[in-house]
Amino acid sequence: MVNLKHEIKKNIIFLIGAFLNAIALNWFLIPGEVYAGGFTGVAQLTASLIPAVSTGFALLMLNIPVAILGWMKIGKAFTFYSFLNVVETSFFLTIIPIQHLAPNDILLNAVFGGVIAAVGVGLTLKYGASTGGMDIIVMILSRMKDRPAGMYFFLLNSAIIVTAGYLFGWEKALYTLVSLYVMSRVIDTIHTRHEKLTAMIVTSKAKELEKAIHDKLVRGITTMPARGAYTAENKEVLMIVITRYELYDLKRIIDQTDPKAFTNIMETAGIYGFFRADK
Numbered sequence: 001m002v003n004l005k006h007e008i009k010k011n012i013i014f015l016i017g018a019f020l021n022a023i024a025l026n027w028f029l030i031p032g033e034v035y036a037g038g039f040t041g042v043a044q045l046t047a048s049l050i051p052a053v054s055t056g057f058a059l060l061m062l063n064i065p066v067a068i069l070g071w072m073k074i075g076k077a078f079t080f081y082s083f084l085n086v087v088e089t090s091f092f093l094t095i096i097p098i099q100h101l102a103p104n105d106i107l108l109n110a111v112f113g114g115v116i117a118a119v120g121v122g123l124t125l126k127y128g129a130s131t132g133g134m135d136i137i138v139m140i141l142s143r144m145k146d147r148p149a150g151m152y153f154f155l156l157n158s159a160i161i162v163t164a165g166y167l168f169g170w171e172k173a174l175y176t177l178v179s180l181y182v183m184s185r186v187i188d189t190i191h192t193r194h195e196k197l198t199a200m201i202v203t204s205k206a207k208e209l210e211k212a213i214h215d216k217l218v219r220g221i222t223t224m225p226a227r228g229a230y231t232a233e234n235k236e237v238l239m240i241v242i243t244r245y246e247l248y249d250l251k252r253i254i255d256q257t258d259p260k261a262f263t264n265i266m267e268t269a270g271i272y273g274f275f276r277a278d279k
Contacts (some may be wrong), residue, residue: 013127016087020120021131022092024113025055031100032109033168035176036117037153037183039063039133042162048168060086063132070136078245081129089131089256090216114182121183122190128248129267138246196268199240199250202226203261206236212257213240216249241268 023210025036033048035041043059052182063086102108121131130136134156157180163171203209210221222239242250247265254261 010081010127013123014081014129015084017120017124017131018085018088019092019126020123022056022091022096024115024117024120025093026096027099028109028113028116029102029179030098031053031103032106032113032175033172034110034179035111035160035164035172036113037157037160037180038131038135039174039236040131041119041157041164042133045127045163045167046159052272054094054135056090059093059133060090066133066136069140073140074136078129079136081192082132085124085129086132089194106172106175107178110179111182114179115186117179118183118186124189125187125244126190126248128245128252131135135245138189150179171268197244197247198268200264201240201254201261202235202260202263203238204233204235205258205261206238209238209254209257209261212237213250214251216253217242217246219246221257 001135021040021269025040028034030038030044035044036223038058039062040055043055043062046058047053047055065085067079067083067086070082124131129218130139134153151185161173161176161180164176200211205221210223213219213221217240219240219242226235226237227233228235239252251263254263
């Protein structure tokens with residue numbers, strides 16, 4: 001059952017995230033010729049090489065085929081909200097004028113642009129969507145190959161940095177690195193940059209939680225017996241490894257199924273073996 005109040009709040013958050021992304025680009029990154037990561041950076045490069053194409057339009061066009069693929073391979077809700085965020089960002093990029101707030105300081109543009117963009121991205125991730133593009137591709141590749149997602153981000157961002165450096169000067173490429181580093185640190189504070197997370201859920205409603213998780217997430221669950229030291233109450237611990245994109249859904253499932261469950265979310269440095277459960 002859809003919680004209307006919650007959906008309204010979530011959509012407002014996505015709108016704010018898209019607005020902040022557009023502000024970061026049009027007021028700092030684009031005027032400073034500093035490039036963002038992922039498909040946003042590709043859109044910037046496209047707009048720089050083809051002046052008749054705006055960054056917002058390029059971003060939207062790049063994301064259409066990815067959204068179609070995500071709709072078929074990942075899930076309708078996640079893909080819909082991710083593409084909605086792209087549409088909103090493209091809209092704000094179109095209506096917000098480009099401002100040269102720090103025309104002579106590329107470092108300020110890189111840092112402030114990175115911080116503002118990261119807040120927008122972090123809020124979007126925290127409420128169960130992505131900024132589209134590379135995030136969706138990485139999710140598909142991760143589910144198919146179960147390989148570290150960071151490798152794919154590294155390859156695309158490296159290509160953006162090298163291309164920017166080759167075409168527009170290596171100084172701008174180095175400041176792009178500064179911006180990407182700032183973004184990663186801020187996103188880590190708001191949400192998480194770890195691609196894999198381990199959840200340890202202590203609950204007295206293990207069966208209900210197992211069913212609810214399996215209905216929403218395609219993930220294996222390990223169940224262990226547990227006993228409260230103070231209450232002496234018998235419970236169970238559910239251990240599940242998820243991607244960062246599934247953290248929002250997992251929290252919602254736990255809140256709806258067993259609000260009294262104790263959950264510990266841990267950053268997972270590495271995974272050995274197959275952690276996806278096929279239905």
